Amino acid sequence: MKTFKIGGIHPPENKLSANKTIQVAPLPTQAIVMLGQCLGAPSTPVVEKGSEVKVGTLLAKSSGFVSANLHAPVSGKVVKIDEFIDASGYKKSAVVIDVEGDVWEDAIDRSTTLIKEIKASKEEIIKKIADAGIVGLGGATFPTHIKLTPPPGKTAEVLIINGVECEPYLTSDHQLMMEKGEEIVVGITILMKAIGVNRAIIGIENNKPDAIAHLRKIVAQYSGIEVCPLKVQYPQGGEKQLIDAIINRQVPSGTLPVEVGAVVQNIGTAFAVYEAVQKNKPLFERIITITGKSVKTPCNLLARIGTPFSQLIDFCGGLPNDTAKIVGGGPMMGKALVSVDVPMTKGSSGLLMIPEAEAQRQTIRNCIRCGKCVSACAMGIEPFLLMATSERAMWEEAESAHIMDCIECGSCMFVCPSNRPLLDYIRLGKAKVGAIIRSRK
Amino acid sequence: MNVILITVLMLGLLGAVAAVILYFVAQKFKVFEDPRIDEVQEVLPAANCGGCGFAGCRAFAEACVKADTLDGLFCPVGGNEVMAQVAAAIGQEAVVADPKIAVVRCNGSCENRPHTNMYNGASSCAVAAALYGGETACSYGCLGLGDCEVACEFDALHMNPITGLPEIDEEKCTSCGACVKACPKLIIELRKKGPKSRRIFVSCVNKDKGAVAKKACDVACIGCGKCEKVCEFNAITIENNLAYIDPVKCRLCRKCVEVCPTGAIHELNFPPRKEKETIAPVNQEKAE
Numbered sequence: 001m002k003t004f005k006i007g008g009i010h011p012p013e014n015k016l017s018a019n020k021t022i023q024v025a026p027l028p029t030q031a032i033v034m035l036g037q038c039l040g041a042p043s044t045p046v047v048e049k050g051s052e053v054k055v056g057t058l059l060a061k062s063s064g065f066v067s068a069n070l071h072a073p074v075s076g077k078v079v080k081i082d083e084f085i086d087a088s089g090y091k092k093s094a095v096v097i098d099v100e101g102d103v104w105e106d107a108i109d110r111s112t113t114l115i116k117e118i119k120a121s122k123e124e125i126i127k128k129i130a131d132a133g134i135v136g137l138g139g140a141t142f143p144t145h146i147k148l149t150p151p152p153g154k155t156a157e158v159l160i161i162n163g164v165e166c167e168p169y170l171t172s173d174h175q176l177m178m179e180k181g182e183e184i185v186v187g188i189t190i191l192m193k194a195i196g197v198n199r200a201i202i203g204i205e206n207n208k209p210d211a212i213a214h215l216r217k218i219v220a221q222y223s224g225i226e227v228c229p230l231k232v233q234y235p236q237g238g239e240k241q242l243i244d245a246i247i248n249r250q251v252p253s254g255t256l257p258v259e260v261g262a263v264v265q266n267i268g269t270a271f272a273v274y275e276a277v278q279k280n281k282p283l284f285e286r287i288i289t290i291t292g293k294s295v296k297t298p299c300n301l302l303a304r305i306g307t308p309f310s311q312l313i314d315f316c317g318g319l320p321n322d323t324a325k326i327v328g329g330g331p332m333m334g335k336a337l338v339s340v341d342v343p344m345t346k347g348s349s350g351l352l353m354i355p356e357a358e359a360q361r362q363t364i365r366n367c368i369r370c371g372k373c374v375s376a377c378a379m380g381i382e383p384f385l386l387m388a389t390s391e392r393a394m395w396e397e398a399e400s401a402h403i404m405d406c407i408e409c410g411s412c413m414f415v416c417p418s419n420r421p422l423l424d425y426i427r428l429g430k431a432k433v434g435a436i437i438r439s440r441k
Numbered sequence: 442m443n444v445i446l447i448t449v450l451m452l453g454l455l456g457a458v459a460a461v462i463l464y465f466v467a468q469k470f471k472v473f474e475d476p477r478i479d480e481v482q483e484v485l486p487a488a489n490c491g492g493c494g495f496a497g498c499r500a501f502a503e504a505c506v507k508a509d510t511l512d513g514l515f516c517p518v519g520g521n522e523v524m525a526q527v528a529a530a531i532g533q534e535a536v537v538a539d540p541k542i543a544v545v546r547c548n549g550s551c552e553n554r555p556h557t558n559m560y561n562g563a564s565s566c567a568v569a570a571a572l573y574g575g576e577t578a579c580s581y582g583c584l585g586l587g588d589c590e591v592a593c594e595f596d597a598l599h600m601n602p603i604t605g606l607p608e609i610d611e612e613k614c615t616s617c618g619a620c621v622k623a624c625p626k627l628i629i630e631l632r633k634k635g636p637k638s639r640r641i642f643v644s645c646v647n648k649d650k651g652a653v654a655k656k657a658c659d660v661a662c663i664g665c666g667k668c669e670k671v672c673e674f675n676a677i678t679i680e681n682n683l684a685y686i687d688p689v690k691c692r693l694c695r696k697c698v699e700v701c702p703t704g705a706i707h708e709l710n711f712p713p714r715k716e717k718e719t720i721a722p723v724n725q726e727k728a729e
Contacts, residue, residue: 089574338558421563428571
């Protein structure tokens with residue numbers, strides 16, 4: 001069984017919501033659409049206070065090269081464009097819409113019929129994807145249309161689809177593969193046409209045998225698409241790890257995957273691409289896993305962007321009494337929320353409620369130089385060294401120790417026997433070193 | 442006898458040749474160092490704190506000697522006294538600067554600023570600030586994890602465990618600015634020490650709108666503008682819902698302190714107010 005070669009860990013899977021049918025979450029009474037939802041520049045609003053919007057109306061335009069469009073997830077009236085706290089507690093601009101009914105834009109095809117034939121040309125596909133505001137739905141929220149246009153001089157050979165879902169607890173991609181397999185595969189053919197490759201590989205970890213079997217059956221009708229089962233190992237969903245696992249090529253430090261001829265897209269993104277190109281549907285809703293050991297009914301929800309998390313939690317049986325921490329995303333890479341009132345964004349893949357007993361960090365002890373973090377690191381860097389340099393503000397040393405290669409997967413902190421806050425300091429170091437590198441240009 | 446003579450002669454000759462070579466090499470590679478650098482270094486406090494902007498006291502001494510004027514060169518730790526000595530040592534005129542002191546512009550103690558969440562990560566303000574807005578609804582205020590206390594080389598800054606805020610020891614603070622650089626929220630400011638150490642400043646950096654700021658913290662500046670109106674010297678400006686008192690223009694009249702509805706403006710080291718003195722005896726009389 002294939003997997004990546006360096007490092008990796010195997011945290012308890014806890015896929016509590018596996019095989020739970022995707023339910024449609026109720027519409028919020030008020031949707032709060034954050035303007036900065038993708039990696040890069042926040043979008044510029046094109047609506048103003050009092051504008052009437054339908055579901056799918058353009059709310060904000062992409063404001064730079066790395067930026068994406070934003071569409072209304074609900075129909076109703078824009079009540080204000082104001083600052084609102086995001087998941088990290090900082091105030092960011094947001095468009096607030098009071099919901100009235102559920103009127104969709106006429107251009108959106110709401111039927112469930114599968115459209116296999118791709119009419120759009122390569123350029124049209126990329127334009128449609130950019131217009132629909134599609135971003136990487138694995139969590140990094142990098143605008144998809146940029147990924148589909150490789151920098152000049154580089155050519156892609158293979159499209160890799162990430163169906164790994166290596167984060168514990170999360171099941172949204174798994175469930176999407178089971179329910180929307182056909183659409184995903186059509187989405188993959190669209191992506192293949194857009195990039196100009198004739199080979200695509202779907203990587204799925206073998207803890208999801210049903211998804212592997214299901215997609216294998218579907219891809220048999222298509223040429224050039226194959227399913228590659230992978231050994232369960234975290235962080236296999238990392239772009240560079242997945243490329244290593246599937247096609248056995250190593251992306252050099254500081255370069256993009258296209259350097260080795262690969263483009264990686266997430267399962268959720270492939271589905272969103274299908275909907276955008278074949279059904280004219282912009283990205284305004286996504287699948288999110290609501291889970292946690294004390295949650296009454298862990299489930300996979302199809303929810304609109306901008307829905308406050310509190311409403312999604314209520315739908316799944318309310319906030320458990322013993323909750324001490326609520327994490328947006330999975331337990332390994334997710335970030336704790338400062339409030340349940342913050343809204344869902346394009347990058348919200350899950351919502352995890354952690355009970356009191358598991359939420360507290362253990363006492364920090366001294367580093368004993370055991371090297372477990374180095375063995376666990378999937379990027380082959382030395383987390384203990386990066387933490388030490390960051391703690392002492394030795395940014396040059398941190399840079400030469402390849403701090404920017406860190407994918408923030410958290411494996412080092414997971415294995416550290418001294419409970420050292422390795423990733424906390426590495427994140428700080430990455431922010432500082434990143435700023436230094438940008439200032440040189 | 443002959444052997445001894447030859448040995449002495451040979452060694453003597455060798456020594457003489459080596460001495461000649463060494464003399465010329467020393468002349469060729471001579472490094473001239475201004476003796477005044479040592480003199481200047483002698484009078485500097487030798488704290489090597491970097492408050493002057495140079496790597497250490499030696500680097501500062503070199504810069505002083507090389508510079509044409511002492512403009513812009515100032516040792517905050519030594520102050521005017523040391524700078525006068527430095528000027529004397531290099532034969533230039535001393536630039537007199539107002540002594541400064543660090544002030545903490547946040548009064549969001551646990552009482553004034555209720556917690557809305559709990560931080561459980563690495564105990565460092567820099568790390569916490571990179572992650573999120575903080576444990577309270579005010580994302581501008583003090584995180585209380587003590588990066589400034591660690592940065593202070595003069596034992597002049599300590600976290601008060603009750604309020605969770607840093608407190609500055611006026612006797613020890615040298616205004617080196619290490620805490621200012623360490624604070625990721627830019628709360629600490631170096632301000633003019635003022636006559637008799639008296640100073641007035643806005644103890645808040647919250648730029649939210651008034652209602653939001655007030656909800657997050659009882660003693661936040663709400664940007665109402667009352668202080669700006671009452672100030673006769675145009676010392677107060679309001680930008681982004683936050684008042685700032687210019688220490689140069691401020692004449693320490695304390696009118697702004699009186700009108701501030703939230704008590705965000707602080708006065709330090711002033712004698713008790715006169716009104717209070719007059720009111721107090723009246724009350725006493727009544728009581729009697």
